[in-house]
Amino acid sequence: KHENDPSYSYIASAFLSCILTFGTTAGAFKLRSMKHSRFLPNQTLRNIVCDFAVVLNLIFWTVISKAGFSNVPTETLNVPDTFAPTFECCDASCTTSFPNDCPGQDEAWGRRPWLVDLGDTGGKPWVPIFAAVPAILAFILIFLDNGITWHLIQEPSNKLVHGRAFNYDTIIIGIMIAINSLIGLPWLVASTVPSIIHVQAMSDKDDKGKIVKVQETRLTHIFIHLLVLATVF
Structure with a gap:
């Protein structure tokens, strides 16, 4: 989807993705180890940080990605603007996916039905x-x-x-x-x-x-x- 964007750099996107991946993993392990450390005033706070280690790191690195590197795109989930299936069809048969299977088509015919045939x-x-x-x-x-x-x-x-x-x-x-x-x-x-x-x-x-x-x-x-x-x- 970025092939027509002259400012897009796949090397920058790949490098940032690696930083986010390893940073989130290392940070989660580090915060989980705080449960048995001497940081923070009491054991209750250390337990809370340990229990929410993964969530806190996800929030932290998401903010870093969006605030510090907003011009570097990374792969994210395809979430539609409305509560609807994400698979977009090229035509009424809905056997082909837009835009991969119909690159010359300007817009999708519609989304797939909720019930699978x-x-x-x-x-x-x-x-x-x-x-x-x-x-x-x-x-x-x-x-x-x-x-x-x-x-x-x-x-x-x-x-x-x-x-x-x-x-x-x-x-x-x-x-x-x-x-x-x-x-x-x-x-x-x-x-x-x-x-x-x-x-x-x-x-x-x-x-x-x-x-x-x-x-x-x-x-x-x-x-x-x-x-x-x-x-x-």
């Missing part, structure tokens, strides 16, 4: 049959990911007291995968690392770093996903 195989009726093999592998991967995450969270050392809901979680994930597939959204799976970080953030530990108790609540999950939803708008 499951019967559209592009003239290749054998596709659903061959797709069954990777679908089975995807099922195994999702089932194992959910199970591993559940067992790590339910580790006795975490001292969780609320009832377990492995089957309930699996059913919810299965239903959401079906819904997301129908409207062309990414699948919902058990996210191992954020789940573990959430337990650690909600836990109280002793001087040796062992969990004493965990504040088990659904409010944090609700607020997290409400904030994710807010980013869409």
Whole structure:
């Protein structure tokens, strides 16, 4: 999209992207290590900085990128101005993507419909049959990911007291995968690392770093996903 811009430099964009990537990663590790350091007045502030290390670094480096290097473009998510699918069609068949598949066209015909046409195989009726093999592998991967995450969270050392809901979680994930597939959204799976970080953030530990108790609540999950939803708008 910058090929017609004479001021665009792919070297500058690549270099800035590397700085943002490594800076965010290194900064996140550095802030997480502050939990056991002597910085800041008390342990509560150190815990807050540790829990929000990734978020704070994302905000910091985003400000650096936009304020200090606003003339150097970097790759960002393609977010439309309205709440709509991002795939833009060249024509009414919506089998080609604008502008990659129709460079001579001034504007897109429109956006793809919300519901995916499951019967559209592009003239290749054998596709659903061959797709069954990777679908089975995807099922195994999702089932194992959910199970591993559940067992790590339910580790006795975490001292969780609320009832377990492995089957309930699996059913919810299965239903959401079906819904997301129908409207062309990414699948919902058990996210191992954020789940573990959430337990650690909600836990109280002793001087040796062992969990004493965990504040088990659904409010944090609700607020997290409400904030994710807010980013869409």
